[in-house]
Amino acid sequence: MAEDTMRDRILDAAESRARQSGYHGFSFRELASDVGIKSASVHYHFPTKAVLAEALTERYAQTALERLGAPEGPLEAFNRVAALFREAVEVEDKMCQCGMFGAERDSLPPEVAAATERYFQRLTELLERAAPKNPAPYRAETILSAFEGALLLVKALDDPSVFDRVVADLRRAY
Amino acid sequence: MAEDTMRDRILDAAESRARQSGYHGFSFRELASDVGIKSASVHYHFPTKAVLAEALTERYAQTALERLGAPEGPLEAFNRVAALFREAVEVEDKMCQCGMFGAERDSLPPEVAAATERYFQRLTELLERAAPKNPAPYRAETILSAFEGALLLVKALDDPSVFDRVVADLRRAY
């Protein structure tokens, strides 16, 4: 969100809409309107929707992974990931973008599906590196599932407070 | 899936496509093609897409809640819900339909959003009724989050085995 190039502003608009409506839920014309240009000009920056969505996913993944860094223990890893997901709920009131694309995966252009998969692979690795087999072998997948699902429940129930309860409950089981 | 009326066949096709691509990811023409009629004939059964999606969500919710019944203890409730979600992964290889619509909620027609919300409210109540404050107050939301998120991770990572690991991990923490 820092850079103010038109390319980034388009990606900002795309991220907002994709996280609310999914890949099939936004159009070039809507993005163009959001940033104050015409849809033909969006195609100058991103030739196809697949290219745009791939760039969007890469940017989202890079930003998230940079913010997480390399936590040293299982608790710090848990807390950092929890803080990251909490921001999606409390600040942006939206799904995780990769969670949205992950759910839609089978109807996504292959390069977008692949970029989405890479994000979750890296997130899983980051968590497992911080908590090797402790307290259980696949705890990383459970934590990610619970967080992604908590965002989903927040939207489905229209109740942001669900997220904090799930995190507290999960922390207790840690 | 039992009744063989055209109405039910259309809903079957809609469910399959909605669980793969979301509300914005399927069209009347595709459904018509799936069941061997023309899109105008789909409109005879469901005047608008919103009406169709609402009926679809009601049917999905009713089927799921009937199958769950009224489990007597927390373990039985956990096992029944786990079995229900497992079927979505192993048999149908698709998202939970209400999970999909829940994620897309803010871009859904209001009646579809409302039907989706009701499903999760009832699921939560069912779990809380079976496990009152045991072992923790909001465990029901955590379990639902983990299951919905596990389906999402299965799709995102294209790895069905994620689901069983998450369930095993969750059961351990029970």
Next chain:
DNA sequence: GTCTATAATTTGATAGAC
């Protein structure tokens, strides 16, 4: 109930002027 035909709008995408 299903069809043909069609309306009105939107979609992703391209050509070419400036």
Next chain:
DNA sequence: GTCTATCAAATTATAGAC
């Protein structure tokens, strides 16, 4: 880089014949 203009295809939905 952004525009106007345009395209071919797809979208939800309706009217009316059979």
